[in-house]
Amino acid sequence: MKTQNLIFIWFLISIIISFRGVEGIKNFIGTGTTVLDWGLSTNWSPANAPVLQDTVTVSQPNVVISAQSGSVLGNSLTVGNAQNLTLDIYVNTEVTNTFEIQLNSTVNMNTLSAGTGTPTLKAKTLKIGQTSNFNNFGFLSSNADILNYGTSFNYNISKLKAFYNEGFLTSLEDIGFGIQLINNISGEIRFSGLVTMKQPAGLPVPPAGAQLMSFKGTSKAYFNAVDLLSEFDIHEVIGEAQLQLSNNSIAKFINKVQNATAIIRPMRIAGNAQYELTTNSSAFMNKYMLFIEDNATLVLGDNCYLNVSHRISFKSTSRVISHGGKMASAAPIIFLNQTTGQFEDGSIVNTPIFGLGGTAVVSFITSYLNITDGPRVDIEEVLGLNQSSQLKIDNNSIFDLFGAFIINDQAIMTVSGNSNISVFNNFTARVNTQVHFNTSLLNIRSSILFYDNSTFTSTSSDINLIDNFYFYDGSKFDIDSTGILVMGNFGLDIHSNSQISNSNVTIKGLFSNQGTLTSNSVQWDIDDKFETSKEIEVNDSNILVRNGMFTVTGSFVGRNNTITIELGSGIVDDNSTFSCENCIxxxxxxxxxxxxxxxxxxxxxxxxxxxxxxxxKGDIIVDINCNLTNSAKFLLTSNIFGPPPSNQGPLEFNNRGQFEVGPPPMGGPLAIRIPFKNNQGGQLTIKSQVAFQSLEQSGGEGNSISLENSTLSCNETIQLGSGKLKGTGEIVASLLNSGGNLGDRDIMNLQIQGNYTQTDGVMIITIDKLDSYSVINITETASLSGNLTLRVNEDLLDEQNITVVSYSQSSGTFKKINIITYNAETNEETEENCIHSTEQTSTSFSVLLNSNTKDSCITSSGEETNTSNNSSDKLSKTTIIAVVVSIGGAAVIGTVATVLFVTKYKETAVGIKLRKFVTRG
Incomplete structure (x- = not known):
């Protein structure tokens, strides 16, 4: 018995010691009860749980507390009290005011008995102290403020009013917040599962500008494999804070707090904060603007997706770094101040407006920038590149422009590394801007316009121009090793000074140079129009005009070029100059x-x-080593000048086609001051006063020199080795006929102011009427040889002596004189060397028309006699009639008269050697 009593007394003393200072060990009925050192495990039922203003501090280790459903804990429940305590709590109840886990303590909020059930803790404030731990397997219910200064592993958190986190909070399961989530100072949050941050039903709408979700100080928030839904107004990541979405997380920021007419407010990433989306994560921001400010950073990982319904703006020295991420906005994406953007490894940016200002630098490396055709912006908006900003497109990147894009104020755009730029809308560069292409492709399906001293360079690239590419107001280009296809219009204005080298240019539209252009080692293929109206220098280039026009208005200077005109036109316009060395x-x-x-x-x-x-119509100036050949049609109404005759070497003009000279547009004489050879069928027609350096016709019977009431002068003796020299005019030179024809069927009237020498060849004189016949007047000596052909109209019956050639003196005579008659209608010719004769004196050569009768031309054998010179006896018509009358008889008179008249008429008019006489009785 004593032993039993001692045990009971010891147990009673122990209980008293354990609950010293405690009023109501098992029953907290009443108010203001305080238990400072709870040390026993217990099971609070609704009837005996701390209530109302009761305060309980668990200060002993290894305490297990369970509260049945419906239990309402008192004013506060504190765990720790400066002790290293662990509390396992099985709770489905409510703490009226505060649930606090103090320094170095741990609270395990477990499921109910045997691991079943879902514990729920309701408290206005949950405090997790520094170096403390809160392991939550249940629900922290509505209207609770959680101040986390320690470590919290949350497996289920639901409907918190405000969460101020300055410690380490981890959620492995679902988590839901009510109105506010503020991750403060140095807090760290790690979320997994479903995270919902939305306005609870029945609560008032927060005022505009309320900070409903923010990450501040040096806090960190990591969303790992999270499905995040936020319906808050303003989101901030500021200070040194970090916000990260990773491992296939999906975040949806939907602004449902604002009404339909409210101003769209921004989500701010500021200070030195970082907002990061890692591999395969996504963030959708509806009715939001995203502002990256101060020195903050936006990081986009591989295959992540950031979609913002309104503007994305980078300010101050903020930056974006993307490694394979995608960023999209239905409004402008703007970089200002000293911001930077680096998009790499397949990153994608979609926006209707893309703008850089200040000294911002944005680069795309193996990435894609797509500027869609979106709404226009106010004039204050940044559109394209401004000030001293830079945009770099590099390493197989793609830039598609469907919207407007402007480069302003010394901005620089660089495209390199096999990148591809396509312009479907207007691309404009203004005020000293620069656009550089290197080893890339530029497709222009709309217009690229450069103004105000802007510069475009291209190296080892390709440019396909469907629409317009123009340079105005002193803008210029420097193109090297580039292929250019111009289907539209490519133009430079009067102030532009540009150059192109080592390139291939195909023009199926219009290339217009109104400024100064230098072309070195360029292949120009022109199928439409190439126009240069100021200055162009072309060296080591080929210009092929297929079916268009190559027009020089102004100045063309070149060397080592080949210019070929297939079916099109080459034009050197009025008052222009074309100068080329070593050219074809x-x-x-x-x-x-x-x-x-x-x-x-x-x-x-x-x-x-x-x-x-x-x-x-302008002058052509050539040097000693030039070679000019015409095999088609050449109309010259100006001059061709060469070096002095003593230094002309192999220089010559070879005409094998139709070459026509004069008359000049302004009148006056013309000069061809180089050796001129008319050969192989060449047709030289002179219609003006023309002075030749030398003139030679040889190498073919089809050659001709024709004077049409013109004057041909020559410094040297004109060489007529073949073909014809004919027409009407004056030759101020000596003429050597060594194998050609002087004259032809047409009437010729030549004044030769010089000597005429005929060593071979033929002089052709045509007599059509008594007042229409060929005349050659030689002012000096006629040295005659070769042949003379006299052509006489068979209808010409009059006896007349006609002087056809005159000279001051002569030597020699023609080796052979052929007299033929011709029919003026059919131009049929018949040799007739009897009726007409010729006479040569010391100063003239004459034709004696009808000098012989037919009878006197017939020999006793019945053959005609060929008498070319000296007059023969002839019977006049009067003599014939007298003879007939003396014979007597009307019949006899008629018969004889008819015979003699018809004989004489036939002989003259038909001009053939009559072997039979036509007799009419």
Missing amino acids: LNILNGKYYQGVNSTISMINSTLNNNNGEIEA
């Missing part, structure tokens, strides 16, 4: 036009007119 100009089937008062200067160059047309 080929006119195949097209036209080449040189305007009035223009000048073509060629040094050591070749001009070939194969099957085209050349019209030169």
Whole structure:
């Protein structure tokens, strides 16, 4: 018995010691009860749980407390009291005011008995102290403020009013917040599962500007594999805070707090804060603007997606770093001040307006920038690049422009590394801006316009121009090793000074240079129009005009070029100059036009007119090593000048086609001061007063020199080795006929002011009427040899002596004189060397028309007698009639008269050797 009593007394003393200072060990009925050192495990039922103003502090280790459903805990429940305590709590109840976990303590909020049930803790304030732990497997219910200064592992958290976190909070399951989530000072939050932050039903709408979700100080918030839904108004990440979405997280920020007419407010990432989306994570921000400010950073990981319904703005020295992420906005994306953006590894940016200002620098490396055709903005908006900002597109990146894009105020855009730029809308550069292309592709399906001394450079790239590419107000380009296809219009204005080198340019539209352009080692393929109206220098280049126009208005200077005109036109316009050294100009089937008062200067160059047309109204100047050939049609109404005759070397003009000279547009004489050879069927027509340096015709019977009431002068003796020289005019030179024809079927009237020498060849004199016949007047000596052909109209019956050639003196005579008659209607010719005769004196050569009768031309054998010189006896008509009358008889008179008259008429008019006489009785 004693032993039993001692045990009971000891147990009673122990209980008293354990609950010293405690009023009501098991029953807290009453108010203001305080238990400072609770040390026993217990099970509070609704009837005996602390209530109302009761305060309980668990200060002993290894205490297990369970509260049954419906229990209402008192004023506060404190765990720790400066002790290293662990409390396992099984609770489905409410703490009226405060649930606090003090320093170095741990609270495990477990499921009810045997691991079943869902514990729920309702408290206005949950305080988790520094270096303390809160392991939550239940629900922290509505209207609670959680101040976390320690470590909290949350497996279920629901409907908190405000959460101020300055410690370490981790959620492995679902978590839900009510109105406010403020991660403060140095707090760290790690969320997994479903996170819902929305306005609870029945609560008033917070005022505009309320900070409903923010991350401040040096806090960190990590959303790992989270499905985040936020319906709050303003979100902030400021100070040194970090906000991260990772591992396939999806965050949806939906602004449902604001009414339909409210101003869209921004989510701010500021200070040195960081907002990060890692691999495969997404953030959708509806009715939000995203502001990255101060020195904050936005980080986008591989295959993550940030979608903002309104503007994304980077300010101060903030930055964005994207490694394969995607950023999209239905409004402008703007970089200001000293911000930077780096999009790499397949990053994508979609926006209707993309703008940089200040000294912002944004680069795309193996990434995609797509500027869609979105709504227009106010004039104050940043649109494109401004001030000294820079945009870099590099390493297989793509830039598609469907919206407007402007580069302003010394901004710089650089495209390199096999990148691709496509412009579907207007791209404009203004005020000293720069656009640089290197090893990239530029497709222009709308207009690119450069103004105000802006610069475009391209190296080892390709440019496809469907619409317009223009440079105004002193803007310029420097293009090297680039392929250019112009389907639209490519133009430079009068103040532009540009150059292109080592490139291929195909023009199926219009290339217009109104400024100064230098072309070095360029292949120009022109199928439409190439116009240069100020200055162009072309070196080591090829210009092919297929079916368009190559027009020089102003100045063209070049060397080592080949210019070929197939079916199109080459034009050197009025008052323009074209100068080329070591060049080849080929006119195949097209036209080449040189305007009035223009000048073509060629040094050591070749001009070939194969099957085209050349019209030169300006002067052509050539040097000793030039070679000019015309095989088609050439109309010259100006001058061709060469070096002095003593230094002309192999220089010559070879005409094998139709070459026509004069008359000049302004009148006056013309000069061809280089050796001119008319051969292989060449047709030289002179319609003005023309002075040749030398003139030679040889190498073919189809050659001709025609004077049309013109004057041909020559410093040297004109060489007529083949073909014809004919027409009407004056030759102020000596003429050597060594194998050609002087004259032809047409009437010729030539004044030769010099000597005429005929060593071979033929002089052709045509007598059509007594007042229409060929005349050659030689002012000096006529040295005659070769042949003379006299052509007499068979209808010409009059006896007349006609002087056809005159000279001051002569030597020699023609080896052979052929007299033929012709029918004026059919132009049929018949040799007739009897009726007409010729006479040569010391100063003239004459034709004696009808000098012989037919009878006197017939020998005893019945053959006609060929009498070319000296007059023969002839029977006049009067004599014939007298003879007939003396014979007597009307019949006899009629018969004889008819015979003799018809014989004489037939002999003269038909002009053939009559072997039979026509007798009419």
